[in-house]
Amino acid sequence: MTVKTQYEAVIGIECHVELKTRSKMFCACANEFGGEPNTKVCPVCLALPGSLPVANAEAIRHMIRAGLAFGASIPAFSKFDRKNYFYPDMPKDYQISQYDMPLTLGGTVRYWLEDGTLKECKLTRIHLEEDTGKSMHGGGGDGRIAGSSFSLIDFNRAGVPLMECVSEPDLRSAQEAVGYLESLKRTFVQLGVSDVKMEEGSLRCDANVSIRPAGSSELGTKTEIKNMNSFRSVLRAIESEIERQTAIMESGGRIVQETRGWDEGQGETHSMRSKEEAHDYRYFPDPDLVPIEIGAALIEELRKTIPVLPPQRFAKYREYGMDAKQATQLVDNSALADYYDASVAAGANAQASMNFVLGDLSRLANETGIAASESVVTPAALAELVTLVEGKTINSKIAKELLERMWAGEGSPKAIVEKEGLTQTSDTGEIEKLIDDILAANEKAATDYKAGKTNILGFLTGAVMKASRGKANPALVNELLRKKLE
Amino acid sequence: MNDIVKRSAADIVRDVSAKRISARDVTEAVLARVDEVDDRLGCYLTRLHDRARQQAQHVDERVAAGERLPLAGVPLAVKDNMCLAGTRTTAASKILENWIAPYTATAVQRMLDAGAIPIGKSNLDEFAMGSSCENSALGVTRNPYDLKRVPGGSSGGSAAAVAAFEAAIGLGSDTGGSIREPGAFCNVVGFKPTYGRVSRYGLIAFASSLDQIGPLTRTVEDAALAYDAMAGHDPMDSTSIDRPVEPAASSLRDDLKGLRIGIVKEFETAKLGPEIDALYKRAYEELAGLGAELVEVALPTADYGLATYYLIAPAECSSNLARFDGVRYGLRVDGADVGQMYEQTRAAGFGAEVKRRILIGTYALSSGYYDAYYVKAQKARTMFAQDFRKAFERCDLIAAPAASSPAFEFDSKSDPYSMYMMDYYTIPMSLAGLPALSVPCGYAGTPALPMGLQLAAPLFEEAKLLGAAHAYERATAHAAKGTVAV
Numbered sequence: 001m002t003v004k005t006q007y008e009a010v011i012g013i014e015c016h017v018e019l020k021t022r023s024k025m026f027c028a029c030a031n032e033f034g035g036e037p038n039t040k041v042c043p044v045c046l047a048l049p050g051s052l053p054v055a056n057a058e059a060i061r062h063m064i065r066a067g068l069a070f071g072a073s074i075p076a077f078s079k080f081d082r083k084n085y086f087y088p089d090m091p092k093d094y095q096i097s098q099y100d101m102p103l104t105l106g107g108t109v110r111y112w113l114e115d116g117t118l119k120e121c122k123l124t125r126i127h128l129e130e131d132t133g134k135s136m137h138g139g140g141g142d143g144r145i146a147g148s149s150f151s152l153i154d155f156n157r158a159g160v161p162l163m164e165c166v167s168e169p170d171l172r173s174a175q176e177a178v179g180y181l182e183s184l185k186r187t188f189v190q191l192g193v194s195d196v197k198m199e200e201g202s203l204r205c206d207a208n209v210s211i212r213p214a215g216s217s218e219l220g221t222k223t224e225i226k227n228m229n230s231f232r233s234v235l236r237a238i239e240s241e242i243e244r245q246t247a248i249m250e251s252g253g254r255i256v257q258e259t260r261g262w263d264e265g266q267g268e269t270h271s272m273r274s275k276e277e278a279h280d281y282r283y284f285p286d287p288d289l290v291p292i293e294i295g296a297a298l299i300e301e302l303r304k305t306i307p308v309l310p311p312q313r314f315a316k317y318r319e320y321g322m323d324a325k326q327a328t329q330l331v332d333n334s335a336l337a338d339y340y341d342a343s344v345a346a347g348a349n350a351q352a353s354m355n356f357v358l359g360d361l362s363r364l365a366n367e368t369g370i371a372a373s374e375s376v377v378t379p380a381a382l383a384e385l386v387t388l389v390e391g392k393t394i395n396s397k398i399a400k401e402l403l404e405r406m407w408a409g410e411g412s413p414k415a416i417v418e419k420e421g422l423t424q425t426s427d428t429g430e431i432e433k434l435i436d437d438i439l440a441a442n443e444k445a446a447t448d449y450k451a452g453k454t455n456i457l458g459f460l461t462g463a464v465m466k467a468s469r470g471k472a473n474p475a476l477v478n479e480l481l482r483k484k485l486e
Numbered sequence: 487m488n489d490i491v492k493r494s495a496a497d498i499v500r501d502v503s504a505k506r507i508s509a510r511d512v513t514e515a516v517l518a519r520v521d522e523v524d525d526r527l528g529c530y531l532t533r534l535h536d537r538a539r540q541q542a543q544h545v546d547e548r549v550a551a552g553e554r555l556p557l558a559g560v561p562l563a564v565k566d567n568m569c570l571a572g573t574r575t576t577a578a579s580k581i582l583e584n585w586i587a588p589y590t591a592t593a594v595q596r597m598l599d600a601g602a603i604p605i606g607k608s609n610l611d612e613f614a615m616g617s618s619c620e621n622s623a624l625g626v627t628r629n630p631y632d633l634k635r636v637p638g639g640s641s642g643g644s645a646a647a648v649a650a651f652e653a654a655i656g657l658g659s660d661t662g663g664s665i666r667e668p669g670a671f672c673n674v675v676g677f678k679p680t681y682g683r684v685s686r687y688g689l690i691a692f693a694s695s696l697d698q699i700g701p702l703t704r705t706v707e708d709a710a711l712a713y714d715a716m717a718g719h720d721p722m723d724s725t726s727i728d729r730p731v732e733p734a735a736s737s738l739r740d741d742l743k744g745l746r747i748g749i750v751k752e753f754e755t756a757k758l759g760p761e762i763d764a765l766y767k768r769a770y771e772e773l774a775g776l777g778a779e780l781v782e783v784a785l786p787t788a789d790y791g792l793a794t795y796y797l798i799a800p801a802e803c804s805s806n807l808a809r810f811d812g813v814r815y816g817l818r819v820d821g822a823d824v825g826q827m828y829e830q831t832r833a834a835g836f837g838a839e840v841k842r843r844i845l846i847g848t849y850a851l852s853s854g855y856y857d858a859y860y861v862k863a864q865k866a867r868t869m870f871a872q873d874f875r876k877a878f879e880r881c882d883l884i885a886a887p888a889a890s891s892p893a894f895e896f897d898s899k900s901d902p903y904s905m906y907m908m909d910y911y912t913i914p915m916s917l918a919g920l921p922a923l924s925v926p927c928g929y930a931g932t933p934a935l936p937m938g939l940q941l942a943a944p945l946f947e948e949a950k951l952l953g954a955a956h957a958y959e960r961a962t963a964h965a966a967k968g969t970v971a972v
Contacts, residue, residue, distance in 0.1 A: 043588065043589050046814060047809045047814070048569075048587075048588070048589070048815070049569070049575065049577065049582065049585070049587075049690040049691075049809070049810075049815075050567075050568070050569045050575075050587075050591060050686075050687070050688040050689050050690045050691070051589075051687070051688070052686060052687050052722060052723050052724070052725075053724070054721065054722060054723075054724045055724065082805050084804075084805050084808060084851070086808065086811060086825075086828055088811075088813050088824055091809065091813075091814065092808065092809050093808030093809050093811055094805050094808055151824075153813070280852055280853045282804075282805070282848065282851035282852060282853070282856075283851075283856075284801065284805070284851055284856070284860060287693075287694035287695035287725070287802055288691075288694050288724070288725065289724055289725075290724050290725060
């Protein structure tokens with residue numbers, strides 16, 4: 001019997017993310033999705049003869065912030081290069097990109113898997129370039145170029161700033177690749193550098209996939225997978241490619257280095273072009289643009305604008321005891337997460353506050369259509385409420401009612417509690433008196449309990465709580481009741 | 487011929503501003519001159535009678551309203567590689583034969599704003615690649631001093647128009663000598679400012695890191711007026727220099743006392759034949775006679791100028807001209823697919839010299855050759871800058887030939903290399919980005935044909951350069967001794 005070789009996948013991701021800026025990368029046209037074709041164009045982004053590019057400072061600042069968010073180094077000197085190739089939707093027939101001196105180098109993306117495991121993937125670089133227009137093929141061919149009799153081009157997207165993030169081959173599964181991409185997306189949204197809408201094409205990615213015997217440190221021959229239009233298709237495409245490569249290796253075959261396209265309908269990848277057909281892009285420094293010099297002062301200024309980022313938040317929430325799903329949910333609602341963090345900063349117990357924020361507060365927000373962060377309940381007021389519960393001044397039932405009253409605008413929980421005497425009572429004598437009254441009125445219940453119907457205890461506890469107008473410490477009521485009955 | 491057409495721009499401005507004559511009178515006189523001679527000379531590819539009359543009326547109204555316009559009523563030839571909104575802008579290429587520019591180049595706009603009157607779009611070598619205008623795909627321009635000879639190039643149309651009184655100022659562009667050499671051939675002043683002094687926005691690019699717009703005029707004072715109107719930072723061109731411009735028209739001088747003028751040892755004129763050798767030696771003596779101290783300076787890299795230039799310029803042009811692909815504007819020759827359309831369009835649209843340079847440039851940028859050619863040429867280029875810096879430690883200006891011969895007959899330079907050699911003396915200054923001009927310095931050959939003296943200055947010292955050229959011109963008055971043949 002032969003031992004089957006176990007393979008591990010080695011995956012690196014290149015993704016293109018459209019930056020959210022007021023204007024395009026090299027001209028003053030609006031950077032907005034959609035619109036009538038060819039209405040957001042000018043001599044520069046149409047590459048009319050004689051026009052010249054001027055770099056967008058906002059895009060460069062976004063890039064530096066993205067780099068800082070991942071702990072990348074920001075070289076003092078960077079430049080733009082031309083990547084030369086002919087393509088109908090690329091107006092200049094070269095793309096202004098960055099070849100050997102990108103704006104950011106290195107860095108690490110922290111991400112997590114569905115089960116909450118924290119992981120890291122190193123970045124090679126992030127560089128800045130410009131997007132192309134979009135071709136539409138008509139006259140037969142079902143939208144594909146093959147079989148169509150004409151093509152139309154919309155240049156509204158041409159010249160939109162695009163950052164290309166290149167990862168190291170640190171990812172080992174399709175799930176890790178998706179986790180990495182989700183973390184990038186969350187981070188860019190949090191930074192405000194991109195909307196990252198895959199359905200609008202503002203995030204597009206390619207995956208380099210190879211396999212090797214588990215434990216080996218050598219890299220196998222890789223293929224590049226394109227045409228993945230959602231995180232789900234990234235997951236399926238990489239899984240399918242790993243399976244394909246594994247099958248080839250197990251049958252003694254050889255992987256060919258090539259570009260493969262993901263076919264969503266068929267659920268498999270197809271060969272697009274081999275390495276031999278690869279372009280010679282004839283990169284050279286763009287003589288129309290001056291080099292970018294970045295001073296330490298600018299970097300420090302931008303560093304101050306970096307908020308707490310999703311992976312840091314996720315790790316912290318996990319430490320607070322949230323499960324992976326809860327933590328993810330809160331991280332993905334950054335306004336609510338900010339609100340939550342502020343309540344903790346105001347002194348609330350992290351776990352108790354979490355229960356309110358993800359529980360009653362979220363319910364109220366849903367019911368009223370007002371986000372917690374927009375409501376009259378401030379994080380400080382929530383912290384006050386949480387502290388009242390934690391200090392056993394009030395019980396959770398009262399707390400729930402109080403939160404609703406706070407939401408309705410009744411003000412500070414402490415003030416309500418003091419004014420209305422809602423403080424939880426742990427006075428044994430007082431509670432015993434209430435218990436005696438209840439037992440006297442429910443003689444049958446006491447008999448049943450002694451006969452073994454112990455579930456009657458809940459009913460009795462509720463009755464005592466009601467008699468105390470909710471103020472009695474429920475745990476104490478329970479304990480004293482049991483003593484009386486036994 | 488109405489004598490108005492012979493007036494200098496400075497005289498026209500004085501008279502129009504003082505309302506002794508109207509911009510309309512000047513314009514009508516020049517348009518009549520164009521109609522009289524241009525069928526024979528072919529300076530203009532497009533004549534702008536209507537546009538000129540409209541602008542003349544506009545200028546007269548502004549002058550009547552009390553505005554002081556530094557170029558009021560000055561008839562202007564615009565090289566046809568500069569955009570003027572609403573006019574055909576061809577770069578003398580079939581690929582743009584019927585392209586109407588939808589916007590105006592910054593330099594042209596500044597001339598118009600200053601009160602200049604656009605008379606026509608002047609001929610050039612296709613995409614400014616050439617030294618004789620023979621590479622124009624759209625027309626032949628003849629040298630006004632001898633109709634059997636070329637006007638020089640690539641700004642031959644503007645040079646000939648100014649020489650033949652079809653304009654007072656011609657706009658040219660100089661990449662390796664394209665203003666200075668035709669200036670010399672046509673007995674006019676041809677002035678290339680420091681690289682980056684005049685915006686390139688709207689100038690159809692040949693080699694972005696070398697292209698520079700400048701004027702061709704019959705007097706140095708006129709060149710200074712044009713320079714003062716055009717120079718200065720343009721936010722649409724990131725390579726335009728953001729640095730105050732020292733006005734040149736007020737810096738003109740009548741002697742050269744206190745100036746050290748460098749004569750480049752390697753630019754030995756004996757090899758140009760005894761007559762031309764004597765002519766340049768006399769020109770240098772004329773400089774000394776005006777009070778300049780002549781010093782010998784070294785330019786050890788001189789012989790590498792052509793090789794350096796003919797790597798950098800074609801490399802940049804191979805990329806700059808990619809956009810002429812038949813997709814968005816200009817000529818399109820349909821094919822079976824987009825690739826064939828590209829090939830057929832570019833095969834039919836570009837002339838032989840343009841194709842030659844695109845091929846050289848594509849090769850020089852190719853993977854495996856890039857370091858050996860393009861990178862090495864860039865290194866050589868920095869050596870030119872260093873050599874000049876060193877030379878200028880010993881002198882204030884450099885004097886040299888503007889061309890190695892007077893204008894030659896059509897079809898007499900059969901191989902490209904002998905044509906490239908025409909720019910032997912102008913290319914080093916271009917590689918170093920220096921301001922340089924040619925000023926008439928006498929006549930040589932049979933029949934006697936105009937020759938030009940080249941003066942060059944350190945970066946940004948245009949005022950000093952024009953000041954000295956003015957002194958030379960005033961003292962020698964060489965141009966006045968010639969007579970045009972039309």
